[in-house]
Amino acid sequence: MQDHVHHHDSTRDGSSDATPGGIVDKRRPGELVFTACLVIFSGVLLWNAYGISGFEALSGAGSVPMATAAVMLISVTIVFWRTVKLSKTEDETVMEDITPPLVIILALFLVAYGILLKPLGFLPTSALFLIASIKLLSKRNWGFTLLVSLGSLLAIYLVFRIVFTVLMPAGIVPEAEALQLLRNLFKGGA
Amino acid sequence: MDAFMAFLTIFTHPELLLLVGVGTFAGVYVGAIPGLSVTMAVSILISFTFSWDVLPAISLMIGIYMGGVYGGSRTAILLNIPGAPSAIATAMDGYPMAQRGEAGEAIGTTTVMSFFGGLVGIVVLAVLAPVVSDFALKFQPRDYMLLAVLGILLVGSLSSGSLVKGIFAGALGIAIGAVGMDPLTFTERFTFDIPLMRGGINFIAVMIGMFGVSEALMQLHHVDTPAIRQKINRIVPSFGTIRKHLPLSLQTSTIGVLIGALPGTGGDIAALMAYDHAKRVTKNPSRPFGEGAIEGLVAPETANNAAVGGAFIPMMTLGIPGDAVTAIMIGALFIHGLNPGPMLMVEQPDMFWFIVGALVMANFFMLLFGLTGIKLFTKIVEMPRAVLIPLILLLSIVGAYAVNNSITDVYWMLGFGVFGYFMRHYGYPLGPVILGVILSRLLDDNWRRAIISEREDLGRFFHGIVTSPLSLVLFVAVILIFVSQTPLWTKFRKKETASK
Numbered sequence: 001m002q003d004h005v006h007h008h009d010s011t012r013d014g015s016s017d018a019t020p021g022g023i024v025d026k027r028r029p030g031e032l033v034f035t036a037c038l039v040i041f042s043g044v045l046l047w048n049a050y051g052i053s054g055f056e057a058l059s060g061a062g063s064v065p066m067a068t069a070a071v072m073l074i075s076v077t078i079v080f081w082r083t084v085k086l087s088k089t090e091d092e093t094v095m096e097d098i099t100p101p102l103v104i105i106l107a108l109f110l111v112a113y114g115i116l117l118k119p120l121g122f123l124p125t126s127a128l129f130l131i132a133s134i135k136l137l138s139k140r141n142w143g144f145t146l147l148v149s150l151g152s153l154l155a156i157y158l159v160f161r162i163v164f165t166v167l168m169p170a171g172i173v174p175e176a177e178a179l180q181l182l183r184n185l186f187k188g189g190a
Numbered sequence: 191m192d193a194f195m196a197f198l199t200i201f202t203h204p205e206l207l208l209l210v211g212v213g214t215f216a217g218v219y220v221g222a223i224p225g226l227s228v229t230m231a232v233s234i235l236i237s238f239t240f241s242w243d244v245l246p247a248i249s250l251m252i253g254i255y256m257g258g259v260y261g262g263s264r265t266a267i268l269l270n271i272p273g274a275p276s277a278i279a280t281a282m283d284g285y286p287m288a289q290r291g292e293a294g295e296a297i298g299t300t301t302v303m304s305f306f307g308g309l310v311g312i313v314v315l316a317v318l319a320p321v322v323s324d325f326a327l328k329f330q331p332r333d334y335m336l337l338a339v340l341g342i343l344l345v346g347s348l349s350s351g352s353l354v355k356g357i358f359a360g361a362l363g364i365a366i367g368a369v370g371m372d373p374l375t376f377t378e379r380f381t382f383d384i385p386l387m388r389g390g391i392n393f394i395a396v397m398i399g400m401f402g403v404s405e406a407l408m409q410l411h412h413v414d415t416p417a418i419r420q421k422i423n424r425i426v427p428s429f430g431t432i433r434k435h436l437p438l439s440l441q442t443s444t445i446g447v448l449i450g451a452l453p454g455t456g457g458d459i460a461a462l463m464a465y466d467h468a469k470r471v472t473k474n475p476s477r478p479f480g481e482g483a484i485e486g487l488v489a490p491e492t493a494n495n496a497a498v499g500g501a502f503i504p505m506m507t508l509g510i511p512g513d514a515v516t517a518i519m520i521g522a523l524f525i526h527g528l529n530p531g532p533m534l535m536v537e538q539p540d541m542f543w544f545i546v547g548a549l550v551m552a553n554f555f556m557l558l559f560g561l562t563g564i565k566l567f568t569k570i571v572e573m574p575r576a577v578l579i580p581l582i583l584l585l586s587i588v589g590a591y592a593v594n595n596s597i598t599d600v601y602w603m604l605g606f607g608v609f610g611y612f613m614r615h616y617g618y619p620l621g622p623v624i625l626g627v628i629l630s631r632l633l634d635d636n637w638r639r640a641i642i643s644e645r646e647d648l649g650r651f652f653h654g655i656v657t658s659p660l661s662l663v664l665f666v667a668v669i670l671i672f673v674s675q676t677p678l679w680t681k682f683r684k685k686e687t688a689s690k
Contacts, residue, residue, distance in 0.1 A: 022614070022615065022616050022617020023617070024617065030615075030616075031615075031616045034612055035616070045380065048382065049380070053375075053377060058641045059637075059638040061375045065368050065379055068364045072358055072361040075354045075357045075358040075361065079352070079355055082354075098612075100410070102410045103410050103411075107407065107604075110583060110604050111604065114597065114604060117587075117597065117600070118597060126584055129580065129583075129584060130580050134576060134580050137413050137575070137576035137577075137580065140576075152581055153584075156588070160238060164239070164242075165241055166238060166588065166591075166592040168588065168591065168592075
């Protein structure tokens with residue numbers, strides 16, 4: 001049924017609402033490491049939860065956190081145990097199917113965005129981000145890239161700044177002054 | 191009378207009407223574009239409507255929700271790619287119809303049936319929610335606690351092949367929700383002595399990360415997928431077709447409302463169950479199922495839109511979300527200072543009737559946009575992913591930043607985005623995480639209230655559960671979900687079917 005519905009290997013991707021991806025009866029590359037990390041993480045969390053209020057009272061601040069962390073640890077340990085026993089998928093590698101270069105590059109772009117947002121400001125950072133990623137993904141010429149990225153940035157800026165009144169960091173762009181200038185201009189014209 | 195006036199609010203305020211319309215329109219298209227899900231749209235949007243009044247914000251979100259559940263069917267029919275998870279079942283017969291050149295008929299029937307299902311869902315919501323909330327006033331804290339656990343377990347078990355992964359995801363959500371200062375004792379929880387974590391993790395950042403960024407990163411795997419074009423003919427279905435399938439659509443709408451009303455389960459599961467139901471009860475389908483049976487379209491499409499109304503029942507009456515989107519809406523109501531639950535229905539019934547009105551309106555808009563604008567539709571769906579993905583990522587960042595004007599939230603969002611991306615790859619469902627985050631407070635508070643009222647005595651607590659019929663039912667349901675996933679039960683079921 002699933003194969004019939006999806007193209008490519010998108011059943012492995014899962015969907016955002018409820019249907020998870022993965023492959024049920026095979027171990028995907030990197031799955032064991034991921035699960036092991038989760039086991040360790042859950043263990044640390046349980047230890048931390050114990051430190052909140054210990055076993056002093058059932059109604060203590062730490063009881064639900066402790067129970068939660070314990071459930072995490074137990075469930076993910078079961079997952080780990082099951083994963084160990086599964087055979088590997090034959091046709092997949094980490095670099096091709098889990099974190100292909102495109103995903104890594106885009107993730108790095110996002111980190112760079114986070115770092116540059118405050119000092120540079122929203123408009124220049126977003127412009128750089130959109131131009132770089134659209135150029136990289138579409139492999140189209142610079143004209144297309146610049147037109148699409150700057151055009152959509154302008155649309156996003158107008159919608160969110162004016163309709164939703166979201167204030168993004170201005171950085172090096174004298175945004176407020178420019179908007180004021182624009183308003184004065186229109187006032188003067190009217 | 192007051193209720194009726196509140197119901198009419200939406201019809202008498204042009205700006206709210208417009209917002210529902212814009213929301214529905216956006217929802218239909220967002221739902222139709224593969225890779226853009228309703229959950230994603232609503233979670234990004236909630237941050238932008240943060241500074242708005244509550245009524246406009248809700249209007250917009252309801253429109254998107256209603257439109258999005260429907261919109262997924264279009265691409266399912268035309269391209270065999272369900273635009274939303276709730277349209278997975280739609281593709282099974284919708285696409286074969288399109289291949290036979292009946293795409294128009296398929297879309298038309300889908301639209302009318304979605305409208306019908308949506309109406310049934312809303313009617314049930316309007317009739318049942320006041321009853322449920324009256325009943326819910328009698329709920330003990332332990333019942334709320336059990337309900338929250340049940341909701342998280344249900345979404346974990348029904349949505350994935352692996353219950354343990356679902357349980358892990360739900361528990362992770364509860365843990366994320368617990369980060370920060372405990373509101374009762376002012377003890378730090380899961381802060382690891384980092385000052386930034388004292389304020390807790392912004393749940394909107396978690397949602398946008400998990401549903402926006404991780405989805406966009408996932409779509410990078412399919413960036414080179416070319417768009418396919420389809421020819422579309424007549425779109426408004428004949429009255430005869432609709433009348434013929436009325437009995438089936440009533441049944442499947444009922445399934446939709448019921449599944450939608452279960453805490454934690456939404457349109458996607460409702461659609462699959464309705465499809466299964468149609469397969470069993472339809473003696474003479476127009477064609478064999480899977481080869482373009484119109485019954486195979488009627489069933490999932492009525493069910494998933496009926497589930498919308500259904501999902502609002504536990505959300506409005508108990509404060510427990512019916513699915514991932516209503517989980518986000520509960521978050522939105524919290525942000526606007528409202529507290530969904532039985533008291534909301536008592537103290538602010540207007541809010542409830544307003545939402546019912548908005549749903550009705552969204553349903554009509556859905557019918558309107560569903561039967562028009564095919565040309566525009568094909569243009570929008572052909573938008574290349576190379577442009578779409580960077581835009582989603584940018585919107586996710588803006589959304590995460592906008593809530594608190596804080597870079598920290600952006601980092602949380604990115605972190606959860608990457609984490610969610612791996613979770614998807616390895617088969618962990620994301621729905622339970624969000625449900626866990628939203629229900630964390632409710633679970634914690636009610637557990638503590640329950641156990642304090644039993645003087646910290648676990649024995650008395652369990653005695654309380656077995657002696658109250660409601661608690662007992664909930665408790666048994668929780669246990670059953672566990673048992674039904676154990677190897678023992680699977681063996682038992684196999685024997686059962688083999689002996690038949």
